[in-house]
Amino acid sequence: MRLLEVRRTSGFRVACLFFATFGTASLALSGFLYLDTRSYGRRAAFEWVGWESKHLLSLAPRALRERIDASEDFAEGGRPLVLFGPDHAHRAGAPIPFPDQAPVGHPFILTQQTDQGPRTLFSELTRLPGGEYVLVSRSAKDLEALEKALVETFVWGMAATVVIGLIGAVIFGAGSLRQNDAITRAVERIMRGDLSERLPTRGVSADLAHLTGVVNDMLGQLERLMLEIKGVNENIAHDLRTPLTRVVGTLERSLRKANSVEAFRACNEDALAEVKSIVVRFSALLRISEMEDRLRRSGFTQVDLARLLEDAVEYYEPLALERQIRLRWERPEEPCTVEGDRSLIFEAVSNLIDNALKFTPAGGEVEVALRRDPPGIRVTDTGCGIPANELGEVRERYRRGALKTGKSGFGIGLSLVDSIARLHSAAFDIASDAGGTQVTLVWRPAATSAGHLASIPAPTA
Structure with missing residues (x-):
């Protein structure tokens, strides 16, 4: 239940929004780095193949044959060289068949079938002055390993980002929930009649701190007004008791002792003066209430x-x-x-x-x-x-x-x-x-x- 409440808090939602924004940016950056690294690796491999082909053209036939023979037993992931005759027959070098569909003098990707499965080579087929062909290749295994490592790194990084983002969202949501609980408890105490209670201002976010400060000022004003009303009620009761007692005494005296019109008039005038003073007091109080509007x-x-x-x-x-x-x-x-x-x-x-x-x-x-x-x-x-x-x-x-x-x-x-x-x-x-x-x-x-x-x-x- 508390976890469901955390999910509804603004802190949790803001943290999730921030996490989604940051995650999208990280994913876009990771994709860009992967594509750029892959492009750079292939471009570097093709540049090496082209440079090696030009270098072999500059060698004498014997030196070229020695160079190719030296590369015949190439290890997986190496750089094999192959010499073909004018009839496309294999003469020396790595056991790679002649690529019939390959363009001469232009780099291409060659897929070689081996016992361990297909192998990708960055290659270039060059025709020698004597009519022979030389195939210069470079294994793509290193680049594939790098690409695989990058993908795994990005996947683990995104997984860690998701976990950290969710944990952060829960922490922020729990913090918002604690703030809401503290404010709710304070409001409940105020609703029960404790006007001296104030909303908490420490440990709350900046946006809530300003709002709680304004609400606390309002509560202070309400408390002051309520105390004034209470004091006014007590003062009215205390202050009017004396004139009302005199009015009652005057009227009782007139009923008991007044035996002429003049006596009744005198008692009535005294009572009327006291009542007028009471009216003046209430008029002043109403006047103050009007001005506080x-x-x-x-x-x-x-x-x-x-x-x-x-x-x-x-x-x-x-x-x-x-x-x-x-x-x-x-x-x-x-x-x-x-x-x-x-x-x-x-x-x-x-x-x-x-x-x-x-x-x-x-x-x-x-x-x-x-x-x-x-x-x-x-x-x-x-x-x-x-x-x-x-x-x-x-x-x-x-x-x-x-x-x-x-x-x-x-x-x-x-x-x-x-x-x-x-x-x-x-x-x-x-x-x-x-x-x-x-x-x-x-x-x-x-x-x-x-x-x-x-x-x-x-x-x-």
Whole structure:
């Protein structure tokens, strides 16, 4: 069963494809080497026969006869010489009959029948000046042995290639199967609810490593969102228990003690105020959920940050005067545009200025500034600041610092700003010390020219 699974893996199939390609190339190369070696051996044999024939023509008759007699007893695989008379009768040399069909003066292949079977000779028949014929031959046994050795070598090489290729394919397939098993086990643990589990990235191929890295980032985002949902549910239950208890107490008190229309009205007004605060909290949560929907980017437009900041400062100037806080803002001469949703950016700026005014004492100062390169917004106050151990938590929903528990609010403002920043691919940074807090919202270079998102209705005052 495991072997069948190995055969289905991509590693096994890729290895088999590579083996087939390499095997075909090796087979073609082996065939070329065999044919080239065979051709070269025959060409060399015929060249020797032609050279020997010319050499014999240059010898004197006696020297030629001595040379032929010396080659009469030739061993198998040797180079026999034969002398024939004008009548084609055998006169000297090896016991080879006259080749009647052979062309004179041109090389040819002669097949000689022996007790051991047919023997192939590379030969040339030459006519001497006296009318006699001399047959010069060379045995093809050495060349045939070489060709046979080459064929056997190629066959054994191909067999070894097949075995090694199959073993390599099985090894690669088993490696792919191990990777798939590890990923499958991790996915099963994730499906059982363990969102902290991640897909393995070590020991996997390069193509899977990139994919598992992306999936792990997605799982990290899902885990973060699930933890946020869990934390939000707990915070909602904890945070709404108090106003709901007060609503229930007010209504019970009105039923027990209210004995006039004015008393009923006062109780109803108290209950209505508590219910309105609950509605405001849920509206803020729904607002954050809307901004975490990435599909809303389809309606992004060019937004002039200078004009937007001027509108926001004008909106909060009466509140700053009422609280005796100096609200500083210097409008730049040239516009500074970014791509985004104007209503959302205005809401983020409003939350930042509102927080700065809320936690700055009378006589303090809040400065709103515009950044140019890269474009962004900076809000600085001289308020109580945020303790260093709380800087990483103030962006969480319903998270309120120890210095803010006496102020109005639900702990959702900075979480809302953080969601708007993520939606606009902007960097949201908070720096604080005992002398105040500085908050920056900076658009990254890619965000100033990136895609377009759906506009969200502007917040009500």
